[in-house]
Amino acid sequence: MADEAERRRLATRLIHPDSHASTDFKSFAVPTYRGSTVLFPNMDAAEQPLPGQYRYGIDGTPTARELSARLAAIEGAEQVFLAPSGLAAISLTLLALTSAGGRVLLPESAYGPTGALLGGLLARFGVAMDPYDPLIGHGIADLITPDTQLIWCESPGSITMEVQDIPAIAAAAKARAVPVAIDNTYGAGVLFDAFAAGADVSVQALTKYQGGHSDVLMGSVAVRSPDLGAKLARAQRLLGLSASPDDCSLVLRGLKTLDLRLRHLGESAIQVAKWLALREEVTAVLHPAFPDCPGHETWKRDWSGSASVFSVILGRWTREQVVRFVDSLRLFGIGYSWGGANSLAFTYRDLKRPSPELGPLLVRLNIGLEDPADLIADLEQALESAVR
Ligand SMILES: Cc1ncc(COP(=O)(O)O)c(C=O)c1O
Structure with a gap:
């Protein structure tokens, strides 16, 4: 058998190797099994x-x-x-x-x-x-x-x-x-x-x-x-x-830190949202833990916490000012999705909710894992740049 294997040509040996490393190995990581074909014994x-x-x-x-x-x-x-x-x-x-x-x-x-x-x-x-x-x-x-x-x-x-x-x-x-x-x-x-x-x-x-x-x-x-x-x-x-x-x-791999990240993101988002709620430019904070949010009482009854994403309405501004605010942010990326380590901001020209007038004045924020104090400083400079 060993002789037969040795006589095989390179192309065959590359696909049917003569020896295999020991699989007697344990780690904390779940192995990544790749496979389209799955082999049957017979x-x-x-x-x-x-x-x-x-x-x-x-x-x-x-x-x-x-x-x-x-x-x-x-x-x-x-x-x-x-x-x-x-x-x-x-x-x-x-x-x-x-x-x-x-x-x-x-x-x-x-x-x-x-x-x-x-x-x-x-x-x-x-x-x-x-x-x-x-x-x-x-x-x-x-x-x-x-x-x-x-x-x-x-x-x-x-x-x-x-x-x-x-x-x-x-x-x-x-x-x-x-x-x-x-x-x-x-x-x-x-x-x-x-x-x-x-x-x-x-x-x-x-x-x-x-x-x-x-x-x-x-x-x-x-x-x-x-x-x-x-x-x-x-x-x-x-x-x-x-x-x-x-x-x-x-x-x-992400699941291992899910609980820690969610808790930290939730707390940071509340800290940032609280700061925004006190700003006179912000006319509504649409965050489940805040009374402005439709269904806030239901959230209090049914939920054990809140996550990283929420929206604010800059209801006294023009659409141009809202866009300038988002463009002026330095630590918040402009992009879709949420829930990651990086903070994000987005505003929607044609949004009809909560009304056709207010939709384009809404900014959605995803709070990431940056220090909330730095995020607040960034929001502050962007609010000021937008009206300058
Ligand atoms: C509430 C919600 N559901 C589903 C999706 C879709 O997820 P994916 O981007 O993985 O297709 C998104 C994406 O932003 C979302 O916000």
Whole structure:
């Protein structure tokens, strides 16, 4: 056997090496298992795989399954499906739980691309969207029709931060046997317990807090019910949605510091928001822990903390001054997303919420891991530059 191996030519030996390093190795890191092809010991095992057996890269690698298991433990879920971005996790959920002729209730404050997906691709497939006021609470009962297949929630809402009464919405949905899915990205599965509040599906952009360093895109869909799990598993397989093991490895690393970062970011964001609330240029602070924020009382009742992102309205300024303020910031980058180590700022020319007049005067801030005193000094110089 050894002779035969030695006689093989280089091309073969490069692919079938003669010897392997010892794998008797233990570290704190979860190994990154890469693989499209998964090997079976024989044809019987390939043709009759056991439940849960690894079969092909799309069905998950040990790295991906380790991440799913850890996320499930954080959220108290039975199953967690991974997707290559937060938006892919949203589309997986919508495609898995709707069909032609169905309707989805969507809060007006939902992440823009969620509405674009429903109003675009899903509309082409015969799924209709019914927008609703995110603060509707029990009133959602009046909007549920026999065709309603899913109630989407996102709390707090994107940019304008409306905190939704998920227990009230979930109770109305349960009475009509309609599942409730929540985009739970802001709470990271830590600050808000989606399942305890009655939601059936918790969707997250792991890109934000779990990744935590603005260098990876991933998403997750968590469920408790085996029926919903089976629908999601089928859709995930049919769509070929899989998460790269390298990305999973980055998110696994991020998870180790999730609790510390979230707590620190939450405290820094409150410190910065408190300073902003005292400035006369700032007419509203849309942060769940502040009374200006729609749904603040609901946040006090249902949440264990707040995270890093919030918005302020510079309601006495012109749009030009608001843009000059953002451009003058030195420590805040201008860019999409949030939840990483770096502070960010953004303002939206065509934002219609909370009103067409105030939307363009809103600035969303993501507070990073910089010292809050330096961030406050930066905000101060930018507020002054904007009116100079
Ligand atoms: C609330 C919310 N959900 C989902 C997403 C989508 O996540 P991703 O950027 O990973 O696609 C975002 C992205 O900004 C978001 O803010």
